[in-house]
Amino acid sequence: MVDLKGQYAAIKERVDSSILNVIENTAFVNGPEVHAFQKELEEYLNVKNVIPCANGTDALQIAMMGLGLKPGDEVITADFTFAATVEVIALLGLTPVLVDVDPVTFNIDVEAIKNAITPNTKAIVPVHLFGLAANMDEIMDLANEHNLYVIEDNAQGIGGYYTSKDGSKKKTGTIGHVASTSFFPSKNLGCYGDGGAIFTNDDELAHMIRGIVNHGMYERYHHDVVGVNSRLDSIQAAVLRAKLPNLDSYNKARRTAAAKYTKAFKDRENIITPTCFCDASDTNKENCDCHVYHQYTLKIVNSDRDALAKHLNENGIPCGVYYPIPLHLQKAYLDVRYKEENFTVTNQLIKEVISLPMHTELDDEQIEYITSMVINFVNK
Numbered sequence: 001m002v003d004l005k006g007q008y009a010a011i012k013e014r015v016d017s018s019i020l021n022v023i024e025n026t027a028f029v030n031g032p033e034v035h036a037f038q039k040e041l042e043e044y045l046n047v048k049n050v051i052p053c054a055n056g057t058d059a060l061q062i063a064m065m066g067l068g069l070k071p072g073d074e075v076i077t078a079d080f081t082f083a084a085t086v087e088v089i090a091l092l093g094l095t096p097v098l099v100d101v102d103p104v105t106f107n108i109d110v111e112a113i114k115n116a117i118t119p120n121t122k123a124i125v126p127v128h129l130f131g132l133a134a135n136m137d138e139i140m141d142l143a144n145e146h147n148l149y150v151i152e153d154n155a156q157g158i159g160g161y162y163t164s165k166d167g168s169k170k171k172t173g174t175i176g177h178v179a180s181t182s183f184f185p186s187k188n189l190g191c192y193g194d195g196g197a198i199f200t201n202d203d204e205l206a207h208m209i210r211g212i213v214n215h216g217m218y219e220r221y222h223h224d225v226v227g228v229n230s231r232l233d234s235i236q237a238a239v240l241r242a243k244l245p246n247l248d249s250y251n252k253a254r255r256t257a258a259a260k261y262t263k264a265f266k267d268r269e270n271i272i273t274p275t276c277f278c279d280a281s282d283t284n285k286e287n288c289d290c291h292v293y294h295q296y297t298l299k300i301v302n303s304d305r306d307a308l309a310k311h312l313n314e315n316g317i318p319c320g321v322y323y324p325i326p327l328h329l330q331k332a333y334l335d336v337r338y339k340e341e342n343f344t345v346t347n348q349l350i351k352e353v354i355s356l357p358m359h360t361e362l363d364d365e366q367i368e369y370i371t372s373m374v375i376n377f378v379n380k
């Protein structure tokens with residue numbers, strides 16, 4: 001699904017020397033590399049505060065801790081996402097409220113959020129799923145109207161833009177009150193182990209969070225709040241510093257591959273290609289800036305998705321089903337209040353979605369082979 005080795009080959013010298021440099025300096029945790037990466041990422045995102053941490057799941061949890069959410073508070077998020085999003089809500093004793101998603105964008109459905117708001121609702125967690133920004137204008141309006149926090153799960157969206165109705169553009173992860181991201185190796189900006197970060201333009205919240213990631217300490221050995229140990233190590237920061245200057249070109253390579261896939265699947269009735277917001281005005285998707293294609297996810301309709309996956313695997317093509325089970329049906333997150341009729345979209349998507357190989361090193365020959373295998377099967 002990804003080609004991390006091919007990507008490494010192109011930046012090997014820079015990465016190797018940065019890692020060696022960290023080893024020689026022995027500042028392994030929170031060293032100067034971490035600080036420099038933090039500054040560079042703040043500049044790249046145009047956000048006031050980046051707080052690096054150990055992984056993307058921690059980043060979400062710490063964002064919620066920083067906001068002071070308390071047991072009993074309800075947090076609304078999408079039924080169709082990676083489990084980490086809902087896991088940290090439950091772990092903190094908050095009440096997860098899963099809602100349906102949009103069948104076209106795969107992102108949280110704003111009407112469904114509206115219907116789920118109660119007097120106990122405190123936050124909304126939109127996920128920029130597969131790399132496409134959620135509907136942030138409407139989510140922010142709703143949040144302002146009901147006095148809710150918005151925590152963007154940007155683990156799959158880093159580097160993408162969201163364009164507001166007024167035409168202003170912001171990078172995903174800088175629109176809500178706070179955001180989280182992951183630097184897991186297969187993410188669009190991946191390190192060589194685990195890593196994550198929290199972003200916010202709120203200086204007070206950033207201060208709070210900087211203490212939480214380090215045992216609740218704001219002054220050495222003074223523990224003002226209950227915190228966690230969640231730090232980015234310097235070797236990972238060195239890798240991320242080497243890769244950050246390439247993030248835009250990495251995302252462009254993903255878009256180029258996506259545009260080729262989409263072109264090959266054009267006019268195939270059984271294959272629904274991913275959408276993005278600039279679809280209508282821009283037919284050349286390589287110029288898109290709202291989708292960073294963390295995954296390239298098709299919907300296979302009136303055909304057998306599982307048999308297609310098997311067919312691809314048998315022909316040496318990796319593929320993935322993200323996600324095969326909606327979160328509201330996962331044992332850990334069952335809730336008597338959920339009604340199946342409120343999850344018609346996710347219940348359908350889990351049967352239709354399939355993600356094809358997507359990374360920065362896909363070449364024309366691979367794309368041609370993959371698309372012809374998909375088309376041959378679905379048209380059979």
Ligand SMILES: *Cc1c(COP(=O)(O)O)cnc(C)c1O
Pocket residue numbers: 055056057058081082084085127153155156181182183184194195196
């Ligand atoms: C990867 C991912 C996470 C978790 O990130 P980790 O670094 O693996 O903890 C959270 N949310 C979403 C949507 C993700 O894709």
